[in-house]
Amino acid sequence: MNDVLIPAAENKNSLRLPLKPLGKVLAVTSGKGGVGKTFVSANLAAALARRGHRVLVLDADLGLANLDVVLNLHPKITLHDVFTGKARLEDAILPAPGGFSVLLAGSGMVEYSRLTTEVRDEFLRIIGSLVPRYDVVLMDTGAGISDVVLFAVSLASEVLMVATPEPTSLTDAYATIKVLVGQQLRQTVRLIVNQSTRPGSGQAITNQLQQVLDRFVATDPGHPIQLLHLGDIPVDPEVRQAIMRRQLMMQHTPDCPAGKAIAQLARTLEKTVIPKPA
Amino acid sequence: MILTLQYQFITFAVARIPDSSPFSLHSLKLDDACALLQHDAQNIEQEADEPDAAYLQRLIDGLCELSLKDPLTGLNNRRHFCSVLERSIDIVARSGESVLLLLLDIDRFKSINDSHGHLAGDQVLREIARCLARCLRPMDTIARYGGEEFAIILPNCQPVFGLAVAERIRKTVAAHTIPVSPLLSLQVTISIGGAYAPEWVRSTTDLWIERADKQLYRAKSRGRDQVCLDQPRELSVSAEEKGLLFGHLLMDEAGTRENAPSDAPKWENA
Numbered sequence: 001m002n003d004v005l006i007p008a009a010e011n012k013n014s015l016r017l018p019l020k021p022l023g024k025v026l027a028v029t030s031g032k033g034g035v036g037k038t039f040v041s042a043n044l045a046a047a048l049a050r051r052g053h054r055v056l057v058l059d060a061d062l063g064l065a066n067l068d069v070v071l072n073l074h075p076k077i078t079l080h081d082v083f084t085g086k087a088r089l090e091d092a093i094l095p096a097p098g099g100f101s102v103l104l105a106g107s108g109m110v111e112y113s114r115l116t117t118e119v120r121d122e123f124l125r126i127i128g129s130l131v132p133r134y135d136v137v138l139m140d141t142g143a144g145i146s147d148v149v150l151f152a153v154s155l156a157s158e159v160l161m162v163a164t165p166e167p168t169s170l171t172d173a174y175a176t177i178k179v180l181v182g183q184q185l186r187q188t189v190r191l192i193v194n195q196s197t198r199p200g201s202g203q204a205i206t207n208q209l210q211q212v213l214d215r216f217v218a219t220d221p222g223h224p225i226q227l228l229h230l231g232d233i234p235v236d237p238e239v240r241q242a243i244m245r246r247q248l249m250m251q252h253t254p255d256c257p258a259g260k261a262i263a264q265l266a267r268t269l270e271k272t273v274i275p276k277p278a
Numbered sequence: 279m280i281l282t283l284q285y286q287f288i289t290f291a292v293a294r295i296p297d298s299s300p301f302s303l304h305s306l307k308l309d310d311a312c313a314l315l316q317h318d319a320q321n322i323e324q325e326a327d328e329p330d331a332a333y334l335q336r337l338i339d340g341l342c343e344l345s346l347k348d349p350l351t352g353l354n355n356r357r358h359f360c361s362v363l364e365r366s367i368d369i370v371a372r373s374g375e376s377v378l379l380l381l382l383d384i385d386r387f388k389s390i391n392d393s394h395g396h397l398a399g400d401q402v403l404r405e406i407a408r409c410l411a412r413c414l415r416p417m418d419t420i421a422r423y424g425g426e427e428f429a430i431i432l433p434n435c436q437p438v439f440g441l442a443v444a445e446r447i448r449k450t451v452a453a454h455t456i457p458v459s460p461l462l463s464l465q466v467t468i469s470i471g472g473a474y475a476p477e478w479v480r481s482t483t484d485l486w487i488e489r490a491d492k493q494l495y496r497a498k499s500r501g502r503d504q505v506c507l508d509q510p511r512e513l514s515v516s517a518e519e520k521g522l523l524f525g526h527l528l529m530d531e532a533g534t535r536e537n538a539p540s541d542a543p544k545w546e547n548a
């Protein structure tokens with residue numbers, strides 16, 4: 001076992017304590033794949049844990065999950081076993097390096113073109129029983145607008161949209177936000193600009209997207225869509241190196257530029273959507 | 279997989295045959311292999327100056343090729359098709375490339391067999407295979423999937439073109455006259471069902487085939503000689519929206535040219 005911090009809630013006994021229905025579910029999603037969702041989820045979780053929050057990362061990318069790779073974990077029991085009734089939820093929750101908990105999807109999970117009622121119900125049940133036990137549940141969802149992704153996002157109280165400054169990534173992020181506004185009546189989406197090459201460009205990108213949304217996406221006049229800039233993460237060679245070393249960046253090199261940016265994201269979240277830890 | 283097996287076999291075979299050993303090819307039982315290759319009109323004679331190992335390699339390559347082909351039509355067989363499909367779905371999941379799978383079924387094939395005999399049926403299969411192969415690009419993979427069913431994998435096929443491509447195939451086959459005997463020519467039609475691999479997500483080839491198969495069923499039940507495609511859900515962004523979206527890129531360029539103003543935010547402002 002790694003020398004990890006096991007949050008108090010991981011304690012078997014605490015499961016019997018009265019449940020606190022205040023947890024925040026944040027969906028980390030993107031329009032295009034490969035923009036850094038998993039990297040952000042894992043490291044933001046570590047940054048929040050470091051600030052004293054009880055955090056769980058849920059691998060909701062039922063298909064391409066690679067959280068296990070980023071965290072260098074090789075679980076015997078995964079979400080797949082919980083979905084198929086082979087294991088209890090409690091047994092699939094693992095302590096991750098970085099002091100948070102994680103629920104990995106496992107390789108048995110595949111994308112179903114249609115979201116089956118079983119997947120739906122299991123998902124609901126799982127989220128329902130996680131929320132009271134953690135201060136923050138971060139969902140690392142798949143990219144795009146498949147049924148499973150949209151459903152996972154619909155369960156979240158906040159959407160953190162990860163995009164890079166590249167045109168393809170922005171187009172897909174914009175298209176996804178349109179769907180979230182149209183189908184889920186979302187009014188707020190928080191944008192994280194990852195792999196940014198120029199400080200400050202994230203705010204400009206957010207303003208730009210907001211302008212296009214205002215102009216092309218019709219919403220109820222009283223409830224306009226609001227795109228909020230949560231923060232930028234610079235391109236940083238340390239990100240790749242950490243993955244190559246199979247280490248969590250936030251745990252080993254928290255002072256690199258990307259690490260500092262993520263720590264800043266955690267502080268911003270604390271100021272806006274999640275209450276300070278007790 | 280087949281390749282690795284082949285490799286293992288070769289390394290094994292070659293390792294056991296040091297040049298100096300009195301080993302002879304005659305001690306291997308190659309007759310069946312040679313007969314198979316000969317039947318496929320492949321040159322199986324050892325060249326005068328060809329080393330044994332090279333000759334053996336050539337035989338193995340020939341057999342591997344044979345194991346991927348459908349004997350009647352010369353197209354890829356189902357085994358090869360499945361391995362290409364497997365690879366495609368991996369590529370799509372990580373790259374977002376658009377890959378279209380088409381399943382094609384000859385309409386009322388049974389009645390051709392029943393009224394004109396199996397030889398005529400075989401001739402129809404061969405002719406359609408040739409006709410299909412002519413419609414495709416070198417990068418496409420075409421296979422005989424089952425009895426009178428064919429499958430085509432079209433990599434890098436944008437969703438806007440999918441229907442046009444499938445329609446072109448359908449029309450080409452319908453317009454083709456197939457001589458099955460000196461006195462008789464037939465015209466046959468095909469039904470086509472198609473589906474794109476889901477992008478950015480891991481799926482399974484079974485689910486992909488199932489989606490295409492459903493569309494094939496739809497094409498059949500709508501009266502045959504038709505194309506039905508499972509349309510991927512579109513992330514639609516108009517040209518006008520795109521134009522507006524990328525304003526910041528111009529600003530970005532201007533910013534780097536002007537040597538970023540001193541009050542610009544810096545990283546690590548923590």
Ligand SMILES: Nc1ncnc2c1ncn2[C@@H]1O[C@H](COP(=O)(O)OP(=O)(O)OP(=O)(O)O)[C@@H](O)[C@H]1O
Pocket residue numbers: 030032033034035036037038039040061064065066142143194195196233234235236237239240243258478
């Ligand atoms: N800030 C960064 N600086 C440098 N490289 C980065 C940064 N963020 C992400 N990357 C690179 O991008 C790769 C993809 O990141 P990640 O796996 O987190 O993306 P993802 O959105 O989860 O992908 P998928 O859609 O496949 O799940 C990482 O392996 C890393 O090499």
Ligand SMILES: [Mg+2]
Pocket residue numbers: 037038039061064065066067140
């Ligand atoms: Mg990921």
